[in-house]
């Protein structure tokens with residue numbers, strides 16, 4: 519059996535090149551940018567007035583002039599006007615081009631307007647209330663990098679440089695495969711020996727939060743059914759997320775069936791809890807994450823292996839961060855432990871308590887937690903220690 523660190527490295531060494539596609543700007547939020555975005559002009563593109571008021575030549579005020587005759591008004595969206603006489607002013611609106619021949623803006627609140635003149639009541643500073651051309655970014659500079667997650671802030675930048683279509687990383691086509699004769703659909707009443715498929719829906723929801731619509735497939739615990747069904751699925755999807763059928767049971771056929779289907783096993787079984795019987799492999803076109811069926815195992819392995827793999831395949835950052843422990847923990851086992859977290863953001867730091875669960879078959883405790891903490895094997899952890907933290911919910 520390999521360690522969690524080794525397993526993690528193998529998964530992250532086998533990323534998928536997802537390719538790129540063009541999508542309309544409005545559909546690009548949540549996607550990962552696959553091109554650099556350059557400033558198509560200076561930002562701002564002209565000396566921009568930032569207050570409603572007047573624009574003057576500061577020298578005139580310095581020379582003792584306090585009464586400026588208003589030459590005309592420049593609105594935002596009108597072409598640049600020119601000050602004809604250095605001791606006059608131009609009324610300007612926020613967003614207008616600073617008139618030629620002026621360098622300073624004085625807002626209305628600091629003026630008295632009377633008989634076509636503006637009288638300065640509060641002393642201005644030179645260049646005040648002017649957002650000068652190119653002071654945010656110069657034309658040609660990189661505004662967004664490939665690998666950036668597109669959020670509403672990036673959408674604004676993309677819109678301002680005129681990107682009506684954006685190059686993003688393609689999303690993989692994923693099937694979520696449940697296996698097991700005990701599983702029934704959620705709209706069915708289970709017999710006493712049956713349970714409803716919960717992993718499939720939890721995985722589907724987790725994929726949806728990554729912008730991916732996973733398709734649900736189900737196969738019975740039969741070698742023939744698995745050979746036929748999985749054979750087709752491997753040909754039709756980029757990724758299979760399987761749950762169940764990978765441990766030591768008489769009906770845990772997946773490792774054998776996957777081998778028969780020519781999928782290359784990269785590892786099976788990891789020194790970790792939950793999620794120990796995890797099987798990972800691939801062929802040239804499809805990558806398979808065969809998670810152990812217990813709900814906490816599937817859930818943990820999705821977050822600690824699959825999500826970092828997906829984000830890294832996109833060339834994007836992973837969600838893994840660090841949290842400060844609020845309580846001590848002793849890992850007396852040879853296994854890496856993933857313990858459910860109840861984390862809070864406190865003074866800019868993620869601090870976390872541990873959530874008690876009832877083993878890896880207990881899926882109700884997953885809903886009482888908001889992350890997973892990773893504890894190395896055979897190590898004691900003290901209060902205040904920093905530990906790897908995988909968020910499973912938003913904690914802000």
Ligand SMILES: Nc1nc2c(c(=O)[nH]1)N[C@H]1C(S)=C(S)[C@@H](COP(=O)(O)OP(=O)(O)OC[C@H]3O[C@@H](n4cnc5c(N)ncnc54)[C@H](O)[C@@H]3O)O[C@H]1N2
Nearest residue numbers: 696715716717718762763764765766770794810811812815
């Ligand atoms: N002799 C051993 N037995 C087991 C070992 C072991 O090392 N030696 N490992 C245990 C561990 S750890 C885990 S985790 C499980 C993994 O089991 P499988 O991957 O083979 O999964 P199944 O046997 O098919 O099911 C296990 C459990 O999970 C439930 N399940 C499966 N799929 C779903 C689903 N889609 N939704 C909800 N629940 C699901 C299933 O009903 C079982 O209760 O093996 C241990 N055994």
Ligand code: MOO
Nearest residue numbers: 792793794815878
């Ligand atoms: O790997 Mo298992 O998840 O400990 O039940």
Ligand SMILES: [Mg+2]
Nearest residue numbers: 763765767770
């Ligand atoms: Mg089993």
